[in-house]
Amino acid sequence: MSNIRITKQFSFETGHALYGYDGKCKNVHGHSYKLSVTVIGQPITDSNHVKFGMVIDFGDLKKIVKEEIVDVFDHATVFNKNTPHVELAKELQDRDHSVLLVDYQPTSEMMVIDFSKKIKNRLPNHITLHSLKLQETDTSFAEWYATDNN
Secondary structure (H helix, E strand, C coil): CCCEEEEEEEEEEEEECCCCCCCHHHCCEEEEEEEEEEEEECCCCCCCCCCCCCCCCHHHHHHHHHHHHHHHHCCEEEEECCCCHHHHHHHHHHCCCCEEEECCCCCHHHHHHHHHHHHHCCCCCCCEEEEEEEEEECCEEEEEEHHHCC
16 A cells, blocks of 8 residues: 555744844744644555545544644744743733743744654554644745654
């Protein structure tokens, strides 16, 4: 049987600030992120299986990515918890804002690494995460490929 790649696309709005950065992105700002998640596997060959012919049900993949990424990051502001931004984060949280404190600089590059770990942990054993593409603007994106990270 052939391996087939399946891709599902998601979008979410997230704010962030890059502490110590030498440009405008040191300021709190946001992006309309687009995330493409591609998995690879073989279609189910058991004709009695409810998911016959599918690598993975798009709905099952959607559930994983929504729970791990979209529902967590959408309309939240992300800060590196190891910077003075924690003071701003506390103020925002005290005002009932959604804030995420992460162990990394919240660049697209680092976010896509974080996302890859979270998604891989939830995939069924017969499905492999092939790649992620996190687009922060129409012309700027970061990509993660399993083949680059063995």
